[in-house]
Amino acid sequence: MSKLGLIEDLKARGLIAQTTSEEELVKHLDAGCVTLYCGFDPTADSLHLGHLVPLLMLKRFQDYGHRPIALVGGATGLIGDPSFKAQERQLNSAEVVQEWSSCLKHQISQFIEFNDDGGAILANNYDWTASVDVLSFLRDIGKHFTVNKMISKESVKQRIDRDGEGISFTEFTYQILQSYDYQKLNEMYDCTLQIGGSDQWGNITGGIELVRRMNGKSVHALTLPLITKSDGTKFGKTEGGAVWLDPKKTSPYAFYQFWLQTPDADVYRFLKFFTFLSVDQIDQIERQDKEREGRPEAQRILAEEVTRLVHSEEALVAARRITEALFSGDHSSLDANDYAQLQLxxxxxxxxxxxxxxxxxxxxxxxxxxxxxxxxxxxxxxxxxxxxxxxxxxxxxxxxxxxxxxxxxxxxxxxxxxxxxxxxxxxxxxxx
RNA sequence: GGUGAGGUUCCCGAGUGGCCAAAGGGAUCAGACUGUAAAUCUGACGCGCGAGCUUCGGUGGUUCGAAUCCACCCCUCACCA
Known part of the structure; x- marks a missing residue:
């Protein structure tokens, strides 16, 4: 059984929302090591579950021999992405964004292999955006964008068309900044693929065009689907709000519990999105669950895989230990040390x-x-x-x-x- | 700058002088049923164990009494300039 091609595998997982010419993308990826990037804006002091899919995606590419760049949006985070946002957002202070940027940097570095020779790259767009002066920005970059095109993007449409909402020039400019990132990364690292959530399509294609105009290169895009839940509620939320990747904000135990409570209707899809188990393996799990009837195994497997991936084997063991102690129904078996351990x-x-x-x-x-x-x-x-x-x-x-x-x-x-x-x-x- | 429309509890959205802590829906939490699932049904849902306390963009005012009326201010949107 030969290994699936990367794009084939991603397709089988339902991880592709849109791409630029798939034929050319496949050819490009087959031709050798491709440098690709995905941006993460510092909107909080930690990434959350919504960021996990693109983050894992970088890893999937890395596993196939490509070179990922994780871009922290130290600059774009100061502006705010208006894409599909119903309302103008509150600006965060520069210090706060700075602080959050370094949090994300630290966090991302735990996920992806960053070593010198050909390994992944961690970048911050503040490094090349902060020093651009207004006039250069307007003359050298802005000149490549027509407002006509910018306002026709689906991502800002509701802010422009809908009664009762508007968009500031600040947020409107966001797509130019992101496009500039792509252009810069193309120039510096020969980055030829940008990935992101499906809401990023408009921003990414803007970048493709800028790269073509300024660098004369043809580059690619791939977007990931929005993770939805079968019941229509928002994915990744619990009573306490978002599920964070930072163990100090969401404990590994709480994290494990979150996945364990995944509805049946979603669990096999999530296995494909959030784990590195092969599609074949996942299909087999699904078949076995169906045959057995009663309680499925899938949730347990999902919780274990993702907890191990995001935290560690030790954290997973601890989470399971707590779970067993609390949900087995019999607390009398716990000794004094067990209680101390639960706390730890x-x-x-x-x-x-x-x-x-x-x-x-x-x-x-x-x-x-x-x-x-x-x-x-x-x-x-x-x-x-x-x-x-x-x-x-x-x-x-x-x-x-x-x-x-x-x-x-x-x-x-x-x-x-x-x-x-x-x-x-x-x-x-x-x-x- | 002018004109018009708006700003209600987590969200959407009713409410135009007392019966309003404020309809309805969504989200959320809890109970029953289950498999720490879904669906369904039930209850809660501003805060407080309670007496009670604090809300309807802001500040003042009218009134026995205001989310509702008046004045000014702030913010948003649309059209016009």
């Missing part, structure tokens, strides 16, 4: 406050981050969905935190495993 493994944990007398459970749990408001805790209490060390708590006990969190009730004189609903767990411990 990243199960959310807090100290029991010293002053409990005046503290309702609602406040206690909200402050610990188990729920976002007292109302939620109250609702859960009312429905018998709050457990402390497997003991149900009622609404009457809301004010009785003192008698619940006693040394006598604690496991090993120290620990309280609090459960809210079926999935939220939190470890409280007494401070001696």
């Amino acid at each position: 493994d990243g199960l959310p944990a807090s100290a029991v406050p010293a002053e409990l007398a005046e503290l309702p459970l609602t406040t206690l749990l909200t402050e610990a981050g188990v729920a976002t408001s007292g109302k939620q805790v109250k609702d859960a209490l009312q429905r018998s969905a709050v457990f402390i060390n497997d003991q149900v708590c009622s609404l009457d006990q809301n004010m009785s935190a003192v008698s619940l969190f006693t040394k006598d009730n604690a496991r090993f004189g120290r620990y309280f495993l609090v459960k809210l609903g079926k999935k939220k767990h939190h470890l409280f411990y007494l401070v001696p």
Whole structure:
């Protein structure tokens, strides 16, 4: 069985939304090592799940012998991409963008092999954009763009056509900046392919044209589909907001849990998007799940693969350890060391406050981050969905935190495993 | 600069003097059912354990009483200049 061609494999995974002439792209990729890039704008201090697919895509290319450039948008991040955004965005300060840029840089470098000889490249468009003066920008770059074309792009159309919205010149200029990146990278590194989300098509083709005009080169584009969920809700969100790649923002345990809860209707597609398992392997998993009936294996495999990929084998082991301890239904098997380990493994944990007398459970749990408001805790209490060390708590006990969190009730004189609903767990411990 | 239309709770979107913490939908959370899935049904959904407290772009005003009326201001959009 011979290895699929890169483009064939990507197609089989459903990872291609659009490309420039596929025939030429395939030929180009077959001809040797191609340098390609994908940009990531610093819109937060960490990448999130939405960035994972393009990031993995760079890796897929690298695995096929190509050279990826991960571009951090230190400059474009100062402007804000208007593509398919309904509203003008708030500008972040230069310091903040700077700070976030270095966060992303650090994060990306953990994903892709960056070594000197022919390895991947990490770049920042601030390096070549910041020093361009206005007049040069307008004369040398701006002259290649017609406003007619810029406003006809689908990505800014709703901002221009729709009543009640507008677009500032600042954001409107974004597509020129991104085009300039492509031109620069082509010039500096002979970069001939840009990849990005399907919303980037307009920006990318702008770049292709600029490269042709300024460098006289014909370059390529490939976009990835937007990841959708079968129920129509947004992918990559949990109660706490986005799922981050930074383990300090989303713990490996929470990350693992996120994938474990993937709906059946999405799980095989996600395996193709987010793992390096071959399409054949994934199809086989799907077949076996169907034959077996009952609970599928796919979610577990997906969670394991992606957690290992984004975090590490150790983080995965820890996440599984917590999961097993919490969801096996029997906490009595845990010994004192296990509790300590749960905390080390990243199960959310807090100290029991010293002053409990005046503290309702609602406040206690909200402050610990188990729920976002007292109302939620109250609702859960009312429905018998709050457990402390497997003991149900009622609404009457809301004010009785003192008698619940006693040394006598604690496991090993120290620990309280609090459960809210079926999935939220939190470890409280007494401070001696 | 002129004219017109707008700014409502996470989002969309009703509400034009008391019955409004504000219809409806979406999202979200919890319960039942399940497989830590989906679908369905139920409940919650500004904050607070509670008494109660704080909201409808901003500031003042009218009124016993304002999201609703008045004045000024800020912001957005459209058309005109």
